[in-house]
Amino acid sequence: MTANAPITQDVMTLPRKLPEGGPVNIVGLTREELLDALVAAGTPERQARMRMGQVWQWVYHWGVRDFAQMTNLAKDYRALLAEHFAIGLPEVVTRQISSDGTRKYLIRIAGGHEVETVYIPEEGRGTLCVSSQVGCTLTCSFCHTGTQKLVRNLTAGEIVGQLMLVRDDLDEWPERGAPKDETRLVSNLVLMGMGEPLYNFENVRNAMKVVMDGEGLSLSRRRITLSTSGVVPEIARTAEEIGCQLAISFHATTDEVRDILVPINKRWNIRTLLDSLRDYPRLSNSERITFEYVMLDGVNDSDADARRLVKLISGIPSKINLIPFNEWPGAPYRRSTPERIAAFADIIYKAGYASPIRTPRGEDIMAACGQLKSATERARKSRAQIAAESGL
Numbered sequence: 001m002t003a004n005a006p007i008t009q010d011v012m013t014l015p016r017k018l019p020e021g022g023p024v025n026i027v028g029l030t031r032e033e034l035l036d037a038l039v040a041a042g043t044p045e046r047q048a049r050m051r052m053g054q055v056w057q058w059v060y061h062w063g064v065r066d067f068a069q070m071t072n073l074a075k076d077y078r079a080l081l082a083e084h085f086a087i088g089l090p091e092v093v094t095r096q097i098s099s100d101g102t103r104k105y106l107i108r109i110a111g112g113h114e115v116e117t118v119y120i121p122e123e124g125r126g127t128l129c130v131s132s133q134v135g136c137t138l139t140c141s142f143c144h145t146g147t148q149k150l151v152r153n154l155t156a157g158e159i160v161g162q163l164m165l166v167r168d169d170l171d172e173w174p175e176r177g178a179p180k181d182e183t184r185l186v187s188n189l190v191l192m193g194m195g196e197p198l199y200n201f202e203n204v205r206n207a208m209k210v211v212m213d214g215e216g217l218s219l220s221r222r223r224i225t226l227s228t229s230g231v232v233p234e235i236a237r238t239a240e241e242i243g244c245q246l247a248i249s250f251h252a253t254t255d256e257v258r259d260i261l262v263p264i265n266k267r268w269n270i271r272t273l274l275d276s277l278r279d280y281p282r283l284s285n286s287e288r289i290t291f292e293y294v295m296l297d298g299v300n301d302s303d304a305d306a307r308r309l310v311k312l313i314s315g316i317p318s319k320i321n322l323i324p325f326n327e328w329p330g331a332p333y334r335r336s337t338p339e340r341i342a343a344f345a346d347i348i349y350k351a352g353y354a355s356p357i358r359t360p361r362g363e364d365i366m367a368a369c370g371q372l373k374s375a376t377e378r379a380r381k382s383r384a385q386i387a388a389e390s391g392l
Contacts, residue, residue, distance in 0.1 A: 023086040026059055027164065028157025030209050041084040043077075051077070053215070059087055060216025063164065063173030089161040090115075095169065107165065109134070109158045113151055115194050117162045119170070119186065127188040130162040132204055133195025140229065140249070140262050153200040159207035163189065163217060189219055191226040192247070196264075198231035198238065208242050221245075227292065232268040232276045239283035246280055247290040247321075248273070252300050253308035261300070274312060281317050288317035294325050295336035295344065306347035319354035 024037055035052045043051050054072060058064040067073075067081040090107040093114060097103050103119040115131040134151035136143075163186065167173060170185045189211060191197040197204045208224060211217045224244040228235070238246065252258035258265040265273075277289055291313060295301050309320065322345055325335040336344075341357055348355035 023084055025086050025088045025157050026055065027087060027089060028155055028160045028203075028207060028210060030156075030206050031056065031213070033206075037085070042080060055081070056213070057215055060210065060213065061174070061218075062176060063167065065089075088157070089165045089168075090158055092165055092169070103166075103169070105162075105166065105169075107162065109154065111152070115154065115158075117166065117193060119166050121185070125187045126185045127190055128163060128166055128186045129190050129193045130159060131193030131195055132159060132191055132197040132200045136195050140251075150195075153203055154195070156203045156206040156210065159203060160210050160217075163211060163219075187219075188223045188225070190224075190247075196229055196231065197226050198228045198234040201234050201237065205241050208244060212244075222286075225290065229262050229264045230268050230273040231264070232272055235276045235280060236283060239280050239286075243284045243286075245286050245290070246277075246284070247292055248277065250291045250309075251294050251296075253305045253312060257300055261294075261296075270312065274316065277316055288319055291318055291320045292323060293320055294323045295341050296325050297334040297336045297340070299333060301336040301340050301344055303343065303347060306344045310348060310351040310353065313353070319356070320348050322348075322355060322357045324358070 024041075026034060026037075029037060031052060034056065035048055038052055038055070039045055039048050051073070055070065058070045064070060065087045067078045067085070067087075070078055070081075073081075090109045093106040093108050095103060095105050101121045105117045105119075106114055107117060108114050113134045115134055117131060118129040120127045120129065131154065133153055135149050166186060172185045174181065191204065204226070208221075211219050211224065212221050221242070221244045225247050226238060226242065226244050227247040227249055228238075229249045235246070238244070249262060250258075251261045252265075253270075255265060255269050258270060268276075280286065280289060291309075293300070293309070313320075322341060324341060325331075325333055327333075327335060345355040345357055
């Protein structure tokens with residue numbers, strides 16, 4: 001284990017510098033927020049709920065970006081919408097396609113900041129990995145994203161916008177008048193990109209309300225997985241207010257090792273974290289919790305670690321995803337050997353837990369787990385510059 005692994009920085013979220021005035025972006029507003037916005041813009045209250053449903057379906061089911069195309073609305077009402085509202089998505093700066101078909105998008109959001117989004121096609125499903133923060137509040141020592149300091153939280157619209165722009169790129173919006181096609185290229189969504197989702201709870205929750213809505217983007221909560229490093233106070237709230245599947249970025253079986261790999265452990269240690277998880281499947285009606293475990297050579301991959309892991313999660317409906325470490329320039333760790341990973345997995349499997357070994361995807365374009373990092377934020381900007389951009 002490296003002696004120079006970073007320890008956690010002060011958790012400080014820099015606020016976004018919001019634009020003054022201008023049209024309200026519809027993308028990311030919950031139904032209630034959209035309803036209130038339409039009334040505030042002059043929609044008669046007796047019509048507002050119906051109008052909200054119509055606009056919602058145009059934006060999220062059909063993928064329409066121009067109010068003029070909302071043909072079941074009167075022309076004067078379309079003009080009112082165009083005057084007060086926008087349908088805005090983040091901007092795709094670059095798109096890279098891996099030899100295995102994985103797509104990595106560098107996208108630009110308000111303030112000129114950039115984050116990465118990854119689409120992973122597999123047989124029978126397609127998974128979109130979205131980001132929730134620019135940078136990260138945490139400094140997990142094995143994670144490339146964790147070497148980038150937090151700049152700001154993404155808005156709900158910027159989180160939803162990642163799914164919408166990937167559906168644009170995949171040409172996945174339904175065609176009006178065509179037979180209904182149940183095939184979904186983006187069938188699953190994981191909040192496993194840049195950032196700690198539970199340090200941006202309200203925006204993540206509102207974004208998922210939009211994504212899960214059955215009359216729009218319509219991804220079931222069972223097809224959405226939120227990954228957290230262990231922000232204990234927000235775990236029960238996640239069960240109650242989002243109800244999606246939960247993955248824990250676990251990676252160690254002792255506090256001594258986890259304090260270095262996942263420094264948030266110094267605030268909420270392994271016992272505290274596991275105690276908070278025992279009620280999650282019941283509260284959220286989820287089948288089980290996924291424990292993510294990155295395999296680091298000589299650090300956390302011994303037979304003793306495997307046996308400790310099984311003992312720790314006893315009583316929690318679980319599966320363990322074993323993740324071969326995805327190396328990046330200057331990384332302080334090495335990937336465990338295939339033989340060591342297989343032996344570790346076998347101990348877990350024989351104890352009665354599913355222990356799939358994740359196949360690294362998109363390594364050739366730095367799109368694999370733990371490799372995401374926006375090129376324009378690589379230690380280039382000082383804290384003072386970031387503060388100035390954020391309006392502080």
